[in-house]
Amino acid sequence: MTEGTLMRKTIDLNGTWAFKMDPTKSGEMDSWHQGLPPGLEVNVPHIWQREGGELVHYTGAAWYEKVISIDKPDPDKKLFIHFGAVDYEAIIWINGRYVGRHEGGFTPFSFDITDKLNQTGEQRVVLRVFDPQDNAEIPIGKQGSWYTRVSGIWQDVWLEEKPELFIENIHVTPSIDKEEAEVTVTLSNIPSEPMLVDITCATYPDNVPMGSSIQVTLSNKQTTCVFPMKGADLWSPDHPALYQLVAKIRGGDMNSAVFGMRQVSFQDGTLYLNHQPLYIRGALDQAYYPDTIYSAPSDEYIINEINEAKNMGLNMLRKHIKIEIPRYLYWADRMGMLIWAEPPNYIKWTKQATKRFEQDLEAMIERDYNHPSIIIWSLYNEEWGLEWTLSKDNEKQTHVYDLYERTKRIDSSRLICDNSGWIHVKTDVNDYHRYFTLPEQKNEWEHDLDSFIIGHNEANFVTGYQSRNEPVIVSEFGMWGLPSVKRMKEHYGGEPWWFLNQGDETHSEDYKSPKTADSHFDKFGLNKIFKDFEDLAETSRKRMFRGVKSLIQEMRKREGLTGYVVTEFTDVEWETNGWLDYLRQPKFLAEEMQSFNGEVAVIADISKRNAWSGENITVDLILSNHSNRPLKGDVTWEIPGTSLQGTLPVDVNGDPVIRIEQPIQFTVPHMDRPELKEIHIQFSESDGTKWGVYEELMFAPAVSQFNYRFWPVSLSIEIVDALERRGATAVESIDEADIVFTSEWSAEVEQGARDGKTVLFFAEAGDDIDEKGFFSFKELPPAESWQRTSSMQSVDTTFFGDLPLRKEMGWEMEGIYPDYVVPFSNYSKAGGRTVYMFGNSQYAENSDLLGIYFEGWLGQMGGTFIRQKVGTGTVYVTTWKLLQTLKTNPLTEHLIQQIVRG
The missing domain is CATH 3.20.20.80 (Glycosidases)
Known part of the structure; x- marks a missing residue:
């Protein structure tokens, strides 16, 4: 029901209604508007898709009926039926008499039903709702195209008694500079003679008057006046002050509007609320709900x-x-x-x-x-x-x-x-x-x-x-x-209907369907990395x-x-x-x-997250300040598990982005082995308010010597030299080698594997590799991509022993993350026309999948690190950028050494 109406008699029509589908559109011909045949009992507000079964996908016509007992209003009053929203077309009958039609699924409408009422006793309200299957030319948002459709009387229904002449609505436009509010009063029709309207305003809900009332003469359907708001509190997120303005026709109707005194504007690239800079920290909200679908419970x-x-x-x-x-x-x-x-x-x-x-x-x-x-x-x-x-x-x-x-x-x-x-x-x-x-x-x-x-x-x-x-x-x-599927099934008592994607064919990809996870978790070896889907x-x-x-x-x-x-x-x-x-x-x-995401955020701009012992690291500190106030206090920092710590004074203005003059500086301590670390930073304001953050680091020994012999194929001199500086020895023939390092898959390399050699195929260049045999690669979107944000890369950490790797791969892999994967799933590639490509799911059967890429609900599967037998040898194929990061990320040399160890 509307918030503003006062002193009007209303009757709530929410609750139990009769409901009947009409797939053949025969209801009107069969006079359903006189009374529905037997059907379902439903609770209005009602979205028929939430009934489940065939109604989830049902489109077309459906009927609603409610019988109520009320008398016809007095001769000087009218009775209106109001609908908050009906999706999509609604035709209304009262007692079998046609009332009217409304089109549009999101906004309110009403009809005067006075002349359709019986004098006393039962009144039959019947609606025919039509939601077309072909909805391309009606406003729908994402219903039916991305998610479950919405059809029916999905918002409130009520009756409201009004006089012949009533105040239809009030719009209030605040002006904080003038300390006034522009008030537009709209009547139901043009008055037969000028009407006096008294307008008052008070704080809401405390009802403290804002000055004196004003009087306005209404001669037309709409009149605008100004109400003084001297000294009014301004509305803001921190202080949501509200006022209620009441307009009353002398001897007649009364209506009201709740509003706030606030002003939004922009100038020179800055957004202002009430003349103060406003910084948005928002979230997109599609306002879908697990049980009620489109309306909050x-x-x-x-x-x-x-x-x-x-x-x-x-x-x-x-x-x-x-x-x-x-x-x-x-x-x-x-x-x-x-x-x-x-x-x-x-x-x-x-x-x-x-x-x-x-x-x-x-x-x-x-x-x-x-x-x-x-x-x-x-x-x-x-x-x-x-x-x-x-x-x-x-x-x-x-x-x-x-x-x-x-x-x-x-x-x-x-x-x-x-x-x-x-x-x-x-x-x-x-x-x-x-x-x-x-x-x-x-x-x-x-x-x-x-x-x-x-x-x-x-x-x-x-x-x-x-x-x-x-x-x-x-x-x-x-x-x-991904959410907890266990908790989801417990809530629904099983799989919800939307586990089968309710969107159109543009959302039929495997990664958009929760059902995909059922088959892919075990098939592609994710059960070797994770205990279970949870x-x-x-x-x-x-x-x-x-x-x-x-x-x-x-x-x-x-x-x-x-x-x-x-x-x-x-x-x-x-x-x-x-x-x-x-x-x-x-x-x-x-x-x-x-x-x-707080009003104030401490941000660490780290020169290098993954570093060797002895390296000098600089951490520039930035305060992101959305408070518009100066900041004073101290920054304290530490790296747990080391003796590294410090304190820095802070005394800065209220600018939105502030770089602290003095950075954090430290030298990476001696490490016996690579370890994950964190730097913890906290800004404590002088009033005791604290803002903290932590960032991931990885420290490794300065030099890691590991002796082995490798045969380099299509590797640069710089890469060979870098490997030899770490204790390895490059040999001139495959027979002398413990392992073959190659960036191409030549016939000679393949034969070496068949003859029992271990081969590490650095396949990070993907499709740009001149010779890659029967290996095929899929390039990940190199730029902006909504689809890629659904992705995750995982690694079988057990293969890499005690190396500091997270199963989901964090900042320790900076620079190493691949641009390509070996595709297991079929996929498409956009171009002049969409090109459909093929993946090879047999890798799941004939290889060990040590590094796995997937999107969404375990769809668009691919491999980033694969071990397989070729002849009597072992081949490792990886798209991780190991060659590119050998000199920059200390983790890389340890990954290579672990592969050599096997």
Whole structure:
């Protein structure tokens, strides 16, 4: 029910309704509007897909019926039926009499049903809901294309009694500079004579009056006036002060609006809230739920979610291509959670589709205008609905430009993002969607930030349109971490329906289906690395934490960014890049998230993470400061397990990015063997507030001598010399060698293996290798890739003895991570046309898979380190970049030595 109405009689129609599918569309012909044949009893709000069985995939027509006992209202009153949202088309009858039709699945509508009512007694409410299978030209967001569809009466239903002339709505536009609020009152129709309206305002919910009431004369359907707000508290995430404005027609109707005094703006690349710089630490929120699908189960559920978000350091949720339910916005206002709102997209670019989309956009703004938590409206997301031709289609460019201008006229109090994440036409937010995988793509991510996102943000506009120095936000990025399937099955009492991907054919890849994990875990030897799938999933979450932490730290090191929005707040069905899983269980501890996502973050810029004894290491310290206040205190640091520690004084201004003048410097101590280490850094403010972080290190002995004889094939002189300096001896014939080192697979090398030699094939160059025999390689996406962020690389640590390797491979493998894998699964390669390639799953049967690559739910399998028998010899094939890192990462020589030992 609406928040603003006061003193009106309402009747809640939520609860038990009759429900009947109509697959043959015969219901109208058979007069179901007079009364439904026997069917199901369901609980409204209702999404029919959550009934399970055939209804999960059912599209088309379905009917709802509820019989209530009420009397017709007094002659001077009208009775309206209200629907919060029905997806998609709704036709309503009362007592068999046609009332009206509404199209649109996300926003409210109502009908006057007074004339359709019986004078007393039972009243029969019947709805025919139609959700088309072909939904390309209606706003849908991700329902049915990525995840489970949504159909039915999925929001509240109620009756509301109103007078002949009533206040339809109130819009309040705050002006903090003028200390006033512009109030627009809209009536149900033009009054027959001028009406006096009394307007009052008070704090909410404490009801402390804000000055005196004002009187306004209404002669038209809509009137605008100004209410003074002298000395009003401003709304902000830290202080979500609210006010309630009440408008009352003398002797007639009364309505109200809850709002906040706040101002959002931008200037010179900086985003401001109430004239103070605002830095976004947000998460994309698709607002899907494990049982209720598209609506939160309860207010308590919403409150817990927002508390979880704030505990993790988030100050914004980007409600992704879904018009959010009113109760979520209600609590966002009260709890101080910023909202970036975004209407659902359509798919096919047609006049009717754009018309429907624009109607939804305007209805969203109309409904949600007074929510202070909403500070940004999006129009489009990644050109969805524009068919990805915006950069070269003048008609679509004009459409986006005009839609921006029109939206700005409707609501000038918020920022507008025209095309979130991709190329812009006219926008108030210059945002980017950029997906990189760390640690593997650290250099690529840094280059993207410096050379594109920050370095050339003016290039993110369609030719002919220019930047106005908007704030720059990375509004999508992230990595995957698998959830506990055991906990999921316990919750559902078995496998949920969405274990079979509910998206369209564009989401049929194996890595997007939880069912893939069932067959691939044992088949490809992951059971030799992990105890069970739960162990693998927990390990993948560690990798996710490491990666997301590093992605955010790189952004927070740099000036020129106003913030970021991680993908995403919660898992959604098969997509597992949420900071919470689908059941809203945190994947990480809140204090761990605060270490890099808090208001203040300590960032260590380490000259070298993996170092030899005796090397001098410099750690530059950066304070990322989103508090707008000076920082004073001390930084303490230590490397546990060593005597290395220190303290540095800090006294800096309130700038957003501050480099501490004095770095941490130390010399790597003597090591008997390679070991994983951590540097722990804590900034303690003078008031006792603490901000801490830890970073991974690996220390190794200065020189590691290991004597063996190798026959080099297609290796550079520099590589041979480096190996010999570490105790190995290069020989001139294969017969003299303990092992063959080769970067090509020649006939001579293969014959040596068949004759009993051990061969290490350095295959890091992948497809660029001139001679590679029957080995085939798949190049991993070298640049930005959403798919690659779902990936994980694992290693059988038992083969490498006591070498400091994590099963999921962390920063100890910096520089070693491969660019290629040996593909086990079939895959496709984009080009002028999509080319379909073949993997070789037989490696699982004829080889030892010591290094494994997979994506998502153990799909797109590949090998990075494989051992197999060839003849009487043993061949190791690895795509790890061992040759490239022999001189830079001390772990490399130890990996090679362990392979020699076998």
